[in-house]
Amino acid sequence: MNKQMTEVKFDEEGFLINHTDWTEELAKTIADSEEIYDLSQRHFEVIYIIRDEYTLNGEAPTLRRLTKVHGFPTKELYQLFPGGPGKKAAKIAGVKKPHGCI
Amino acid sequence: MKNNTKKVAIICSKGSLDGIYPALILANGARMEGMDALIFFTFFGLEAITKDKIKHIQVATVGNPAMHIPTMLGGLPGMSKLATHMMQKEMDKLDIPHVDEFIEMLDDAGAELYACKLAMDMFHLESEDLIDRVKDVLTVGEFYEKTDDAKIIFT
Numbered sequence: 494m495n496k497q498m499t500e501v502k503f504d505e506e507g508f509l510i511n512h513t514d515w516t517e518e519l520a521k522t523i524a525d526s527e528e529i530y531d532l533s534q535r536h537f538e539v540i541y542i543i544r545d546e547y548t549l550n551g552e553a554p555t556l557r558r559l560t561k562v563h564g565f566p567t568k569e570l571y572q573l574f575p576g577g578p579g580k581k582a583a584k585i586a587g588v589k590k591p592h593g594c595i
Numbered sequence: 596m597k598n599n600t601k602k603v604a605i606i607c608s609k610g611s612l613d614g615i616y617p618a619l620i621l622a623n624g625a626r627m628e629g630m631d632a633l634i635f636f637t638f639f640g641l642e643a644i645t646k647d648k649i650k651h652i653q654v655a656t657v658g659n660p661a662m663h664i665p666t667m668l669g670g671l672p673g674m675s676k677l678a679t680h681m682m683q684k685e686m687d688k689l690d691i692p693h694v695d696e697f698i699e700m701l702d703d704a705g706a707e708l709y710a711c712k713l714a715m716d717m718f719h720l721e722s723e724d725l726i727d728r729v730k731d732v733l734t735v736g737e738f739y740e741k742t743d744d745a746k747i748i749f750t
């Protein structure tokens with residue numbers, strides 16, 4: 494684990510406690526631990542939208558909102574963040590775990 | 596929370612709005628958690644994947660004590676439509692998609708949708724009557740083969 498990872502605090506599930514600690518570098522490190530390697534431009538487009546929404550609304554957007562409002566097809570979200578896109582994308586975006594059921 | 600469940604198989608046997616939604620929400624929730632999900636639509640549950648029925652799924656107002664309206668009233672023409680409309684409005688507020696959009700979302704999310712062969716025969720339905728998102732028409736035995744060691748949920 495690199496120095497950066499030890500300086501910031503995570504909750505027991507690995508979500509960043511303070512979203513303002515987030516950096517693109519940190520995102521890459523978290524993504525590695527989620528077995529998502531090489532974050533692409535497209536990954537970051539999703540990540541920045543999640544961060545913007547989190548700042549505005551205090552919670553990560555639902556997958557459906559990412560699709561309906563921001564135009565990321567459901568299929569693509571599952572491809573970009575395999576194994577639970579809503580949670581993984583929020584984790585990599587450095588925001589709290591989403592609580593929606595949809 | 597540790598979750599060891601890797602796959603769920605959900606059997607949807609009811610054709611009312613309140614019968615279908617739990618199956619769809621459970622399957623979608625499973626995919627969101629990274630679990631495999633498949634839904635087996637049988638009996639009246641087939642309405643959720645039948646082309647000319649999918650847009651007309653309604654809440655049952657008769658024989659449903661949780662509606663808190665007298666049975667006689669619940670049976671009046673238009674009552675079911677009204678209750679459905681009201682419930683749909685509440686669901687829109689919560690960003691819950693309508694059945695047809697929900698089914699598309701599930702398929703895109705990688706959930707597998709199957710129809711029960713016996714129920715299809717019973718209702719004289721052909722594959723062409725089903726929406727394209729349905730992966731296959733299966734016998735019970737074939738369905739069990741697909742479930743492997745999945746947890747099975749009956750709604």
